[in-house]
Amino acid sequence: MDEEKLAPPSAGAATASIDVALSALPDVDPSSPAHPIHWHPAKKWSITVVYSLLQTFVALSTTTFVSAEPLARARYDSSTQVVALGQSMFVVGTAVGPAFLGPLSDVGGRKWVYVGSIAAYALLNVGAALARSLAMLVVFQLLAGAAGSTAVTNVAGTIADLFGDADGAAQPMALFVVSANYGPGIGSPVGQLIAENENMGLPWVFWINVIIGGAFAVVLCFVPETLPRAVILEAAKKHGSADGSDAAVLEPRVDLLREARFVTSxxxxxxxxxxxxxxxxxxxxxxxxxxxxxxxxxxxxxxxxxxxxxxxxxxxxxxxxxxxxxxxxxxxxxxxxxxxxxxxxxxxxxxxxxxxxxxxxxxxxxxxxxxxxxxxxxxxxxxxxxxxxxxxxxxxxxxxxxxxxxxxxxxxxxxxxxxxxxxxxxxxxxxxxxxxxxxxxxxxxxxxxxxxxxxxxxxxxxxxxxxxxxxxxxxxxxxxxxxx
CATH class of the missing domain: 1.20.1250 (Growth Hormone; Chain: A;)
Structure with a gap:
């Protein structure tokens, strides 16, 4: 692929540039027997529920900190506006993450992006729990938001992998929206319970994220890959043959970093x-x-x-x-x-x-x-x-x-x-x-x-x-x- 093709195109070249992107990430024929759309409904819905619960967990973090902000003000001796950076920078992180985690999952598969990012989310919450200054807490919140945004970025794509067309995906996509709203609704009371418990305090807002995030990272290791191209490729390798759409999938992939950069741009x-x-x-x-x-x-x-x-x-x-x-x-x-x-x-x-x-x-x-x-x-x-x-x-x-x-x-x-x-x-x-x-x-x-x-x-x-x-x-x- 030429550098010229990677440069931001003019309006007249937009269509050609899209063709370049699509050729880099070719569509897979949904009629392929190995395509996730043909999996048993119970399997597809089980995967959807697991990832929706993940979305609820990460979304919960957006409001848990709010109820614990008085503890942060007391611990770091800061104003309400400054302490609120702990929450707002987490949200900024969720804005930054999709620009990179989404394309990465489209190129290399979704499963290990989930596992890696949620494991990173759990580790970053360790830093937030042990933060010695408000500045350190804010930085860890920003990074945790970016890592946790995989739940926002990839769940919708996973649902499309499993259910295909918009009609079939309507109710699963609605479950994704429900899970995104359950988290904030539950998070505020959870944060208040932590704030009022004399044996817990501010660090437990983050230690709970470490425990649950770590558990999710382990569980997600056992959830199957859903990116159709990766699934069909694995099936072709397993059976030692490929034809039709499988052949296109098996074509060597080069310059993956360039392709991801293009999709991100x-x-x-x-x-x-x-x-x-x-x-x-x-x-x-x-x-x-x-x-x-x-x-x-x-x-x-x-x-x-x-x-x-x-x-x-x-x-x-x-x-x-x-x-x-x-x-x-x-x-x-x-x-x-x-x-x-x-x-x-x-x-x-x-x-x-x-x-x-x-x-x-x-x-x-x-x-x-x-x-x-x-x-x-x-x-x-x-x-x-x-x-x-x-x-x-x-x-x-x-x-x-x-x-x-x-x-x-x-x-x-x-x-x-x-x-x-x-x-x-x-x-x-x-x-x-x-x-x-x-x-x-x-x-x-x-x-x-x-x-x-x-x-x-x-x-x-x-x-x-x-x-x-x-x-x-x-x-x-x-x-x-x-x-x-």
Whole structure:
């Protein structure tokens, strides 16, 4: 491969560059008997559940530290904003990791990327537990976030390996979204329990990650590889023969570092040149950031205004768990609408049809936030803002799932890179929200802090409607997006 082909292409050369990337990582014929798509459903779902639990565990780390921040302030004698770097840098790490771990798993296989990165995650938490200064803690959190991001980066790809087309993968992908939301919902109460236990303290926030992360690293050694190319190659070697698609897979791979570098650059190129992906990433960052903004307001809303204990206040965050569970049960309804739309469109699925139910439920963002804002002052039962948060816990994951499917449908040739391009700004904005929330609740009443977020979220409503009605036209201007 020439260096010229590895250089960032001009708009006119974009299609040729994509062809280079695809030739480097050729598709595998799904009709091959060894393809993971043909494995027994019980085996496929077992693998999906294991990796979803991994996602829950890593996502839990994003909020466990928040409840233990008072311990960190006392231990390191620092301000709230400085201590919050321990959380925000972890989130920044999850933004950096996908740009490298995703391409690495596409080139060499997913299994050992999982094992190696989660083992590294466990070891890095040892450093966080033993950190002698806040700066050391922040650095270890940043690196741990990057290592742990494999759960975000690769689980969606693993599901695609196992279930193939978007219809077959709809419910497993919904389980992935559920697992990503269970972790933060559980993490805050867990952090509070650790903070209140006199025999544990701040280091145990990280020692628990070491224990569970180490156990996962061992278990994942026994989970089979799912990257189709690697699986078919292994099957061909085992049987001593190869034909058809297997022959293509067995072709020697050269310059793997160059190929990984190219795929990595594609993620950043899409982020900078594809407005659809960029805007979805920005607004998903806002939606993800609500998680941390909510946590920053828990004390004011439920302890100060409603008289709950700190642990009881953190338990209100389980409304997210309830909301996302209901979302998982609702996904077949969206799948039915999508299939009906495809039938009416001559059998061709429109990416915009992924937003059919979101046209209604995206209104849940401003409604739930304004509902929360104007009932959180203690004048009514605390159950009112709890239920409002539960509504957001339903609408947010449903829209996130729609965004993931929309991007995968629109950028079929570079789907992994497009999703990475979508996630990078999402996590960076969420990291900023870790600090923005502190400022908002320090300088505004809880009511007006949440109301401000509610008014801003009307922009998200507008974005979804623009994509639904004008998405096909916008895709026609792109050199990368699917046109039909």
């Amino acid at each position: 594609m993620a950043f190129r899409i982020m900078l040149t594809e407005p659809v992906v960029a805007f979805l990433g920005i607004y998903n960052g806002f939606a993800y950031g609500l998680l941390f903004l909510y946590l920053d307001g828990v004390f004011d809303v439920f302890v100060v205004n409603n008289g709950l204990s700190p642990l009881s206040a953190d338990l209100t965050f389980l409304n997210v768990v309830v909301g996302v569970t209901i979302m998982f049960a609702f996904v077949p309804v969206q799948t039915w609408f999508y299939k009906r739309d495809r039938g009416r469109n001559g059998g061709v699925g429109r990416p915009e049809a992924r937003f059919l139910t979101s046209l209604l439920f995206v209104w849940g963002f401003p409604v739930s936030l304004l509902w929360f804002a104007f009932t959180c002052d203690g004048s009514v039962s605390f159950w009112s803002p709890v239920v409002a948060g539960g509504l957001l816990g339903f609408c947010d994951p449903l829209l996130w799932l729609a965004m993931l499917n929309y991007i995968a449908d629109s950028y079929t040739n570079v789907a992994a890179s497009a999703i990475a391009a979508f996630l990078i700004p999402s996590f960076l904005i969420a990291a900023a929200c870790c600090h923005l929330g502190i400022l908002m609740f320090d300088n505004l009443e809880a009511k007006w802090a949440m109301a401000t977020l509610g008014f801003v979220s009307f922009g998200l409503v507008a974005l979804i409607y623009v994509l639904y009605f004008f998405g096909a036209r916008i895709r026609s201007w792109s050199k990368l997006a699917r046109k039909h």
